[in-house]
Amino acid sequence: MKTRWCAIGVVMLMAGVATGDVLACGDKFLVPGRAVRFELTPAARQQVAVLLFVNPASALPAVFTKLAVDPALRKAGYQPTVVTTADGLGRTLQQGGWDVVLLDLADGTAMENLSAAGASAPAVLAVALKATDSDLARAKKLYAVVLKSPTRSQSFVEAIDVTIATRRAAQAKQAKQAKGSH
DSSP states (O other): OHHHHHHHHHHHHHHHHHHTOOOOTTSEEEOTTSOEEEOOOHHHHHTOOEEEEOOTTSSHHHHHHHHTHHHHHHHHTOOOEEEOSHHHHHHHHHHOOOSEEEEEGGGGGGGGGGGGGGGGSOEEEEEESSOOHHHHHHHHHHSSEEEESOOSHHHHHHHHHHHHHHHHHHHHHHHHHHHHHO
């Protein structure tokens, strides 16, 4: 059994080498019984600037309270900043330096003006609570990651990890393209 998992790990590593998507030590964990999972280390998570837009008019505050999302993020190593008003979101975003903005899918229009910011814009993690299939399809085209109806706080940690990995891959691709065009 152990050799089979080691073989799977080696195959995954070699696939990463072939595609150029090799992650650093601590970024990959092999859990028997599951697929290979990529996570950020707590130290790496402390370097990530996470902004949570928890609009009191949306269903997100109830989910955050029920699932204890903020304590789970802090335990994982993130240092999230919580904003509860659209004006506060706008002011906070203008300060810059954000890697991820988490918000309710219904509040996604607040982030539409960020698309013009390009690589410096934060990646958006939209939480889809009670969304229709057409809403989900549209959201997946607009946002880096869409978290559908989370039932545990660890889902938020994992979704932020995926969002960061997606953002870093996109930034690396843009840097490679810019380097190649010179």
